[in-house]
Amino acid sequence: MTSRVLVLGGTGEARRLAAALTDAGVDVVSSLAGRVAEPVLPPGQVRIGGFGGVAGLVAWLRAAPTAAVVDATHPFAAGMTAAAAEASTVTGVPLLRLQRPGWTARPGDDxxxxxxxxxxxxxxxxxxxxxxxxxxxxxxxxxxxxxxxxxxxxxxxxxxxxxxxxxxxxxxxxxxxxxxxxxxxxxxxxxxxxxxxxxxxxxxxxxxxxxxxxxxxxRRPPLPPGIPVVPTVEAVLARIRSCAI
Incomplete structure (x- = not known):
């Protein structure tokens, strides 16, 4: 397993991922945007507030060596997702997008x-x-x-x-x-x-x-090209365990 993983987002999936990685002995840092007054906090280290754009995230990744970044932000947090993609390209830190599938219409839906x-x-x-x-x-x-x-x-x-x-x-x-x-x-x-x-x-x-x-x-905003996307916490854990992130 890797030494440190940065998890972006205050979603339920982000909290479950932080808990699973912590249980596996991984050093997890969860970053929350700070838009909710009383967020539900995940286990492990937590930082609240933005990084200050791409430059701030790049600086943080270089100051705190990180094996991988998992973007588990809300599907509509397009700004943070774009910043994570650019920071990953600049620093070479692998990035994985954890994104739940969208809803599917059923018979009777309008x-x-x-x-x-x-x-x-x-x-x-x-x-x-x-x-x-x-x-x-x-x-x-x-x-x-x-x-x-x-x-x-x-x-x-x-x-x-x-x-x-x-x-x-x-x-x-x-x-x-x-x-x-x-x-x-x-x-x-x-x-x-x-x-x-x-x-x-x-x-x-x-x-x-x-x-x-x-x-x-x-509709959801489009994702930046080239980001590996997985739909579940279990899929993220499998990628990290196999170092395939």
Whole structure:
């Protein structure tokens, strides 16, 4: 096994990977962006806050010799993923992308895929009640949406918010029963979310399908070319054990 692995990201997969590597005797440093006020911390060493762009990450990797970097950030953390790819090229430190698969539509789903939050906002014009679950970043795109917006995020979002907004602070996972009750209570007519994948927040998709509601789904940004991508923690461990990262 390697001497030190830098794990980027505060996702559930990142925490599970840090725990597995720590149990295997690997020196793990987990880096969290610091966007959540009270993050769930993984085992091992933790640093909170960005590196200061590509130059800062390169400097850190050179100052703290690292055998591998695993980018386990959120699928929409495109800036950090791009920085990790460039820093890997500059330093020669191997990089692996741990990314959960996106969601797959099932019979009965009415999904309307878009490429950006701006397109998502345009797609919900005409609906009277919108459930916005895209996180607290980027809500400015919905500032001019005429309908009522139920906004859910872990921490209080900063303005600008939708002109008619109700903010719900909550952290997943959520059950289908709770999501179905929430959609009914607020008379939601359309759900907006990012294709983050995974089970933590997938219950709203099931609830929307059961209630016959459309879902506006923002596609993931493309990954930088050439990065090896694996879908599970187990696949990362296998790569590291075989030194094939």
């Amino acid at each position: 999904w309307r895929r878009v490429d950006s939050l701006a397109e998502a906002a345009a797609a919900v014009v005409g609906f009277g009640s919108v459930f916005v679950t895209t996180g607290r970043q980027g809500l400015a795109a919905f500032a001019d949406v005429p309908g009522h917006c139920l906004v859910r995020s872990v921490d209080p979002p900063a303005p600008p918010l939708p002109r008619r907004a109700t903010v719900l602070l909550a952290r997943g996972p959520f059950t289908v029963a709770d999501e179905r009750a929430l959609l009914r209570r607020h008379a939601v007519e359309v759900v907006v979310t990012k294709d983050s994948g995974g089970s933590m927040t997938a219950a709203k998709l099931t609830a929307a399908r059961e209630l016959g509601l459309p879902v506006v789904l923002v």
